[in-house]
Structure formats: structure tokens, C-alpha cells
Amino acid sequence: MIRNSDVAYGSVAIFFHWSIAALFIGQIGLGWFMLEDTDPARQFWLFQWHKSFGFLILALAALRLIWTLANRRPVEPDSLTAFEKIGARAAHWLLYAALFVVPLTGWAIASASPLQIPSFAFNLMVIPHLPMNVSQAAERFWADVHAVLAYGAAIVAGLHILAALRHHFWLRDGILLRITRPSASQGTRK
């Protein structure tokens, strides 16, 4: 089914989850590698790809937020303890927030940089710079904030993945399947 039910996620929510997850993991790797790259021409292009995928994540996150607000949220299974529920909710909210603040702080770097390199997403669309103070100090500040938030989000995502694997392989409660099979919710929507 397309929409969420009370007990399971619909296909659209599942698409957003996995597409953004793949992009986010790729961006963490690309962001790390591009800073280490010693070939200046390739490094330039890696930065532009990183910016393009960042804008894509931001756009997907905005659409995902709209979809989430327009859908019911599946309830947590009763098998979860109170502590597990709190942990899961905290991780979900942090990751959701990261989908916005990490791309936005990246956008801020490009906007604040004295280099003023245009953001030409996938060589298709010019994304204007944010109206903000342009200086090397401002660029450094936002670069630091971006890195801390991105790697912080990666740590939260790692915990989220470990929790999912624990449910699937250790507790064997089928919770992971809720985000892999839209049909799992069939007939349960109230």
C-alpha cells in the first residue's frame, strides 16, 4: 500500500527512507574522501557532486516531511520497552532533523565562502546562495558546524542500524520488515 497504516509503513515512506539512507551514507563517504583528495581537479568535482547530492537530500527531506505530516505514524509494537521506545524516538527525531540541518549548513558553507562558487546542482539547476555574511571566518565556522552535525548524524544512524539489526537477528521480532515490506500493514488501518 502507498500510505502508512497504524502498524506499518507504506511504499512512499519506505522509498523515502531507503533513498535518503543511501544518499546520506554516500555523502558521508564522499564528504570525507573529497577533503582528503590531493588531485585538485578531481577534488573540485567531488565538491560539486557533494553539493548536488546534498541539495537532493534536502529536497527529498522536504517532500518526506510533507508526506509524513499527511500520514499517520505506525505505532510502536507493544514488545518494546519504555526505554527502547524513548531511544528509538530520539534517534528518529535526530535523524529527521539532520536531514534538514546538515544540508542547510552545507549550503551555508557555499554561501559564506569568499570563493562564491555557484551551486549548479547536477549541472542542471543554479541554486542561489543563502543571503549571509561572506568571509573566510564564516566559511570555516559553517564548515565546522556542518562536519560536527554530519558525523554526529552518522553516529546516530549507526546506532539506528545496530538497533534494527538487533531486532531482526537477535530479538527476531520482525520490526525491520516494517520498513522493507509495505504489505505488512495490509488490512490493519483503522
Next chain:
Amino acid sequence: MKTALPFALALALTLLAAPVTAKGDALSEAVGKYEILANSRIGFRVAQVGGGGISGTFSKFSGEFALSSSGISASKVQFTLFPESVDTPDNRMENFLRSSAVFDVASFPMVIFRSTKITQTSATSALIEGMLTARGITKPARFQASLMSRGGNKISFQVTGIVRRAPFGMDVGTPIYKNEVEFDMVLNGKR
């Protein structure tokens, strides 16, 4: 990168001297071998998507042009630019331009232009065609030169031209940054 000045010089000389009737005499006034002075200005600009662009100058260069007594078409220009001297508003931009991504100054410290043909286009202007070598690649290039001033042993030309960078293996950044590099130079010569 541009060495159109000499041509312009020759042209200017002709103009100043008395273009129509006393061409030989006029030329003879300006005939000679000129050295391009360090107070010349080598400016460039690369437009970028969405408006604006990168602009800068090169501060280290050398060159000379010979205004022939046989006329402008027999004159010659030679110009050497040291791209390591690139100057832009941002230090990182300069280092990027010096790097292997663009000029690769470590391997190719000089950009050289030699004229092959100079054609007068008006009383005070000329078209300078020649071969431009950058990053070890030689391609034809052309510049327009127009006389700005002449007096005593000195002469000044404004030289403009557009060079596409991709043929020289410098296409990094396209299409964010345009392929065309617009040169706007003031070449001051002294004989």
C-alpha cells in the same frame, strides 16, 4: 597569454604617422623593436553560471614586438606569461589556478604566444593571429589590438581576445565556469 600588442603597435604607428599618404614615413617613425614593459596589465575574466565570474591579472610576463618598416603585416609579436603570477581576490583560487587542475605551473611554467599574421583592421587597430602554447599544447589564438597612445619611444595598445581553455586541457569547472576566457590587456611598449 596574449601577445596581440605588437600588432596593435604597428597599426598605431601607421595611423599616427600619416596613414594614407606617407605610410612609409609614418611607419618609419615607429619602426623598431619594442620591449613590453612591466607596467602593462594582463587582465582576464571567466564568466560563471548564474552571473558574475572570476577575474584577475597576471603580474609576471615579458615580451617584445617588432614594428617593421615594411608595414604592419610584416611586424611580429612574442609574449611570454608566467601563470604562477596569477592574482585573484582569493588565495585558494590562485593556488587552484597554479595547480595541475589548470596551468600546472610546476610542469609548464610559461604560456607563450607568437604571432603568425597581423592584419590591419582600421587606422588604429589590428588583428593579431598566432600560436598560443599552454600546458604544452599549442593552438591558434587571435587578439584584437587598438592603439591607445604613442609618444617618443613609447607606445600603448589595448589588446582583447577570447581564448577557449578546453583545448589546452584546462576545462576543469565547466559548465559552472565558462570555457571562454576573456582577456583585456593594456600593453605598454618601449623601444
